[in-house]
Structures are given as C-alpha cells and as structure tokens.
Amino acid sequence: MMLDNLLNVLFPASHDTQVEKEGILYGTARYGQGKTAAVVGLVNRTPLGVEGALSLASHVLEVIRHSPGRPIAVLIDAQSQRMRRRDEMLGLNEYLAHLTKCFVLAGQLGHRTVGILFGSAAAGAFIATGLVQDMLAAVPGGEPVVMDLPSIARVTKLPQDRLEALSKETPVFAPGLAHATPIGAVAEIWNDGDLATKLAMALDGLPGAPDRRDEIGAERKGRLKAAAVAKRVAQEATALADGERQRMPCTDR
C-alpha cells in the first residue's frame, strides 16, 4: 500500500503528516472517537542511518515531552540499517540503540506504541522501528526480512532450492510475513475489513505492555522453545536462591 493511501485508510477522519529527509515521517492524526495519535515512521524504503535514527528519535522525544499519554503509531517501509563505513565509524549501534530506548521509554511513560509494517523492513532497522513496539501489525505489502535467501545460501553454503524447500517446513529463517507471524514477531495481520477500527483498538491498548511474544510464538507453534527456556532460567535461578535461604541458620527466632 502507498503511504498516502495507507494514511487515508488508517485515519479516515484526518491526518496531518509530513516526510522529511532520510524518509522520516511525523505528524498527528485523529482516530476512534475524536482522539489524537502521534504518527511517526520510516518510509519510502529508506535505509536507517545515523541521521535518520536521530531524527526519528527526536520526534518520539517530542511526543513524550509535550503530549503526555498520546499513543504513537509507527509506520514502517524501510530497508535495513544503512551500510556505510562512515555510519559505523560514528557509532550507528549507539544511534539505533538510542532510538529503541526512546520507543521503550515512551511505552513505560504511558504512550502506547503500535508499529504498522506496510512495506519492507530488515535487520537493524526492523529491530529499532518495528520489533521494539508494544505491538506490531502488518497490512498488505508488509514484508519483514532478516536476510534474503540468496545471502543465506551464501553464508550457509546450501543451495537456494534446498533452502526454499526447507523454508516450507519451518518459519525460523526465511523472509516474509508468513514466517514472522507464527513465531510471534508480528502480532496481527490486518488484511481486510475496517483497518481504522483495528488500529484504534490497538492504539487504545496497554502502554508498555509485557513482552509476550515468546508465549505467542509457542501458542502459534512457530517458536516452540523460547518461552519455556526463558522461564526455566528464572526457575533455576529462583530455586538456587531459595535453597540457599533454607540452608541459612535462623537468627531472628
């Protein structure tokens, strides 16, 4: 879906947004019964470099500072992180980390964050704009990629047709929405019906909602181990501490 079309469908009442350099989208929109959402994003299939990450972060901080409690819709049609020596020299990892912090902080401070994937998104850019939100939905055209199959073939030294066959058996490595959803990365796919209503419900959800994606992946049978392994670590850690407490002599009785 094209950006203008998407904005009209998601926010039929009104929206006032612009795209500045580095493909950074920002503005506001009306949703639900006369409520206001902040709209930010990374669009026009732009890679995310140090300037873009900083600019997007500044719009998120602006919302936190001046519009308490306002939910944030994050529209995404990106590439990967920008692959330039200069960006890495300047510490792109810190810029992407900073952007993720701004989104997580927004959630913790009462701003519900909803990612809407309407194009591509890959690797570091996907982590810092899509996978960091309280909830991530995909609309037609949404196509998450970690790495394309030819590149995976090169690294794994497996023929591409073998990889294609494998990707039908497991969602764990191949690109695409059909694989991102069963593992819990994408919470909902909004294919048809009233997208504006679906978005309004998502925006009214809990800010800073607990990260349940591993449990969702287990429920959807796309990621069977993660939730159980994470829980077991905590159980073993707690059992160790409990055992030590029991062995300690009681001094207060």
Added chain:
Amino acid sequence: MKNALAKYRKWSWYEATARERIAALLDSGSFTEFIGPEKREISPHLVLFDLPEAFDDGIIVGRGMVQSRQVLLAAQEGRFMGGTFGEVHGAKLVGLLRYARDDQDAPRVVLLLLDTGGVRLQEANVGELAVSEIIRAVLEARMAGVTVIAMIGGRAGCFGGGGIIAGCCSRIVISEQGRTSVSGPEVIETNMGVEEFDSRDRPLVWRTTGGKTRRLLGGADAYAEDSIDSFRDAAFSLLDRIPAFELDTVEKEHARLAQRLEKFGQCHDAPEIWKAMGIAEPDGIADLSDEVFNQIAQAQKEANHDAR
C-alpha cells in the same frame, strides 16, 4: 586449582573461551550455571542444516561472585557458530534478564560477556526476535534498578544485533581487540562494494570498529587491557557511576549523539575525528600502549559521560 586460575587471569580475554573467562572472572567455585550443558538444551534448528549443535547452544548463563559480590552473568562462546543469537541461545539470556528484572532479591548487576557476529542466519527470524526481546528485557531490568554491563573483547567481536544490545546496556567495557558495529566490514563490502569498505584493510577495520575508536568517541565507557583481570577491574570501576534508564538520561544521550554528528559527521576516517577532538598525535593512537591510551581517553570530554 588456585594456580590454574591464576594462569587464566593473566590470560588474554581475546584468546580465552567463554568458560575460561567465567572461571577467571569469578571467585573460585562461586559459579552456578542455569540450564547447563548437562541438560542438553540444544538448538532444534541446526539439524535441518546438517550442522553440529552445542549442548549449551553457545551461551552460558548463571550466577556467581566477583570479589565477594553477587552477579548474574551471561557469556557467549564466539567459537560456536560465531556466538550468534539463535532461539535457545537468545532465550537463555532473555530468561536471565527477566529474572533480574522481576526478583528484587536477585543480584543487581548483570555482566554480559558479548562475543557475537549477530543473528544466527540459520535461525534468522527467531534470532532477530530474540535480540529484540533481549533489548526490551535489558531496558526493563535497568528501569527496575539493575545494572547491565557489556564486556566486548572476544574473537567474534560484537556485531549486528549484539551491537545494538550493547548500546542499550548501562555501561560498556571494551579492549583494543574488541570490535563493535551493526553491519560488519565483510557485510558492508559484500553489499556496497570494496570501495565503500575494504574488509581486508585491517588497520582501517580496527580504526573504524575497534575498541580505541569506540572508547574515544564515548561508544564505550571503560578501556581494558586484553586480560581477564583488566576486564574485571574496568567493569567494577564503573559501578559507582551508573546512569539510570529514564527520560533525563535518554535526553542527555540524544544531545550527546546530536553533538557527535554535528562535530564529526563530515569526517571520513577516525584520525580526522581524533584531530577534531584536539588529540595531539591522532595518527599515533593505534600504536599507543594501553596505559598511555587510557590516560588520553580519560581526559576526553566525549569519552566520559553519563548519557547512556
């Protein structure tokens, strides 16, 4: 036993395995591993690619003591699949961080011995999702008052999602051998061409992603010699100045990163940055001893901050 450990302590962090780092970093006999290799919690996915598994999936998580102080710890094994994040590997770290976040009686310090090429491509989707769950858990743990310290100096460096995770930690310790970035040099060369980044030009690689560059720019908070003793001392020297993860810190970080772009955004190579920082002999940085380098780094405004 004591002698054996003393030997490890002087050992190169770079050369040591993950288990050797733990043995020498922690007080003798204080470590308890969670989901240890005897549990054989292996990757369920590598078999599809006819690849051998590791019984710990390339990461060790547990609890121990450093100089009689309780810590939680995770150590990646860079020699197994490049220390990459797969489903089980990532989930062990997620579990450790969530435990620290949720249990007020858990140790308040988490050490992350990062040694990773990033996401494991054979498990790309679940590995990337694990990275984002780890980021979320790091930040939530920090918000609950937990200190998370990244230690970077291993063979695999700290790349891809690992670099972003490090940037979310309370503090970062790095050695000269420690390299960190998002896209690694080989990935940039493959995608953008050798004129963009010649990954075989070792000096260029080191001064773009290496520990000295990161430390001078403020991308790392302490610089360690390449020994396990030095990493321990550097990490503990940071503990009395830990930034809280809150709006004020994030705004300060924003200003810091904006200023970096403003001052150095036009530079083409690291020595240009060092020159602009006012360092007397920028071309000699690579050859400085650890001690002299540390003195220079400690005197730089950009390198020493509470904005992380």
